[in-house]
Each structure stands twice: as C-alpha cells, then as structure tokens.
Amino acid sequence: MKTHRNIPVFIPQEGCPNACVFCSQKKITGIDRRAELNTLKDTVEKALENRWQESEIAFFGGSFTAIDKARMISLLDTAYEYVCAGKINGIRISTRPDYIDETVLEILKSRGVTAIELGIQSVSDKVLTASGRGHTSKHSENACKLIKKYGFRLGGQMMVGLPLSTAEDELATAQAICDWGADETRIYPTVVFEDTALYNMTLQGEYEPLSLDDAVSRCADCMDVFLTRGVKVLRVGLHASEQLVSAPYGATHPAMGELVESELYRRRIDSLIQGSRGKKLLVYVPFSACSKAAGQHRKNTEYFKNTYGFSQVSVYGTDMPEHTVRIHIED
Numbered sequence: 442m443k444t445h446r447n448i449p450v451f452i453p454q455e456g457c458p459n460a461c462v463f464c465s466q467k468k469i470t471g472i473d474r475r476a477e478l479n480t481l482k483d484t485v486e487k488a489l490e491n492r493w494q495e496s497e498i499a500f501f502g503g504s505f506t507a508i509d510k511a512r513m514i515s516l517l518d519t520a521y522e523y524v525c526a527g528k529i530n531g532i533r534i535s536t537r538p539d540y541i542d543e544t545v546l547e548i549l550k551s552r553g554v555t556a557i558e559l560g561i562q563s564v565s566d567k568v569l570t571a572s573g574r575g576h577t578s579k580h581s582e583n584a585c586k587l588i589k590k591y592g593f594r595l596g597g598q599m600m601v602g603l604p605l606s607t608a609e610d611e612l613a614t615a616q617a618i619c620d621w622g623a624d625e626t627r628i629y630p631t632v633v634f635e636d637t638a639l640y641n642m643t644l645q646g647e648y649e650p651l652s653l654d655d656a657v658s659r660c661a662d663c664m665d666v667f668l669t670r671g672v673k674v675l676r677v678g679l680h681a682s683e684q685l686v687s688a689p690y691g692a693t694h695p696a697m698g699e700l701v702e703s704e705l706y707r708r709r710i711d712s713l714i715q716g717s718r719g720k721k722l723l724v725y726v727p728f729s730a731c732s733k734a735a736g737q738h739r740k741n742t743e744y745f746k747n748t749y750g751f752s753q754v755s756v757y758g759t760d761m762p763e764h765t766v767r768i769h770i771e772d
C-alpha cells in the first residue's frame with residue numbers, strides 16, 4: 442500500500458551571514474552543486490521505489506531562499522521535474538522571514554512550491570535581538586501576508602525558551618502566527634548545543650535554559666492556542682537524535698511532542714473532574730491517544746489518583762476526534 446509522506450532533503454546553509462545564538466549548523470563552504478543535485482535525485486528515487494506516494498519534497502535545513510539563487514533554482518528545477526511527471530504533488534521549503542519578497546515568491550510559484558514554512562521564532566523584537574536572529578517581527582508579519590497573497594500553504598515555526606522570552610511572549614507569538622494566516626505550525630523548545638553562542642551565554646549565567654517541566658508546560662500553552670484556532674501542529678520538539686540527547690542543556694528529551702500532548706490531555710481531563718474522592722475515573726480518548734492520556738510512565742493517571750483520591754483511573758480508546766476527551770466517574 443502506498444503512503445503519504447514528505448521526502449525530507451536537508452539543505453546546509455552555505456556561508457550563512459546570520460548569527461542565531463542557538464544555531465548548531467556547521468558553516469559549510471564550497472558545496473559541490475552537481476553532487477548535491479545527484480543526492481536529491483537519489484533521495485527522491487529511493488523514496489518512490491519504497492512506494493511512498495509522496496505529497497511533497499521538503500527542503501529543510503534553515504533558509505532555503507537565502508542560499509545562492511542559482512543553487513536554489515537548480516534544486517527547485519530538479520524537484521519540479523518530479524512534480525511535472527506526476528510522481529509527487531508539490532514542494533515544501535523552510536526559510537527566514539527576511540528572505541521573502543515578490544521576486545522570490547514568483548520563482549517558488551513557477552517551480553511547484555506549495556508550502557512555505559517560516560522561522561518566525563518570536564514576535565518580540567527584544568527576544569529576536571537577544572537571540573541574534575537579525576530580523577524583526579515586522580519582517581515576519583509582512584512575509585506571512587505576502588505568502589498568503591501568493592496562495593501558498595503557510596507554516597509558522599516558533600521557539601519556546603529563547604533568551605529574554607517569557608511565557609506571555611510565546612503565547613503572543615502563537616496568536617500572531619494564527620492571526621497572520623498560518624495553516625500549520627511547528628513548536629521548538631530551545632535546546633543548548635555545545636559550540637553555540639547560547640552555550641557560552643549559559644556558562645556565563647547570561648541565559649537560563651528551560652527545565653523539562655517548563656518546556657513541556659510552555660509548549661502545551663502554545664499548542665493549546667493552535668488547536669483552539671484550528672492551526673495544525675506538525676511537530677513539537679526536534680527530531681530525536683544522538684546530537685539532541687547529548688546536548689548539555691535545554692529541552693533535550695527525545696519525545697517532547699508526546700510529553701506535550703500528554704500534558705494537554707491531563708489538563709483537559711482535569712477540567713472535567715468535579716468532586717470525586719474514592720471513586721473510579723474512566724477516561725475516553727481517541728484510539729491513538731491512550732498512552733498520551735495516561736502519560737509517560739502513567740504520570741497522568743498517578744496525578745489524578747494523587748490529586749483527587751480516585752481509587753482507580755482507566756483510559757479507554759474510542760472512535761473520537763483528535764484531542765477530545767470524555768470522562769465518567771463511577772462508585
């Protein structure tokens with residue numbers, strides 16, 4: 442059976458002029474363009490052989506529209522051949538807000554790009570400056586509006602726990618991403634990798650990394666905003682990798698998304714419970730969400746027992762929409 446998946450293609454930044462304090466990308470120079478195109482074709486061919494019915498080729502790795510224009514166009518032209526041949530449905534890119542303008546969008550539109558993800562990170566200029574992002578919130582707003590005007594699918598990526606960022610700044614960022622027309626989002630709690638400016642700031646006491654509990658709670662607050670406003674959450678947290686789990690500080694847990702969704706289920710169940718000491722709590726959630734509702738190592742079920750004195754907490758999967766909850770309390 443064929444499945445719908447994106448084909449991720451990592452595009453390293455060649456000589457990126459920016460200096461984001463959290464950036465752990467190696468500054469690569471002298472990329473072999475021909476080899477890069479061959480790798481792109483190999484990656485796509487392999488995915489097609491594996492009978493993925495691809496929806497999009499996804500160029501990830503930071504700032505696709507900030508790379509050399511000739512390189513960007515040759516990558517797009519190569520990917521577009523698969524779109525024209527009907528083998529994939531579109532192309533997705535991720536980039537910075539200050540590298541979006543009408544000329545760039547014309548190029549993307551004419552070569553089959555369907556979705557653009559923007560690294561908005563924060564709408565607080567104070568946070569953007571402290572993070573060395575090199576763009577302002579106004580760049581993000583303008584870029585979002587232009588992307589929507591051109592009819593692309595818009596993804597807004599945001600970060601939680603950046604330098605000087607408060608929980609209120611992050612809620613404002615989530616709301617702004619919705620206001621600016623995003624169809625989807627990714628939430629990344631900040632991770633402090635070695636060899637980054639943020640690592641030095643942490644060692645010097647200029648930055649306090651997020652604790653795991655704070656990262657989960659603040660990501661859950663933002664995810665709640667997106668779910669309430671109908672914006673699809675594509676991902677919470679970086680992909681699990683050796684580099685992630687060996688990072689010295691910040692949100693290094695390899696399953697942040699699962700933890701955040703568990704926290705949201707806990708909050709939703711909590712809001713439904715009234716006077717229940719000594720009784721049994723039966724929780725009904727979508728089939729796919731049983732472990733999230735119960736929590737890692739049954740953290741949520743223990744919470745309900747300890748907080749409300751339930752003698753038993755059971756979670757059942759049913760045919761319900763995502764992120765919905767029903768409860769029943771019995772003697």
Ligand code: SF4
Pocket residue numbers: 454457458459460461464465466503504537
């Ligand atoms: S995260 Fe910032 S510094 Fe790193 S490659 Fe992207 S734009 Fe450049």
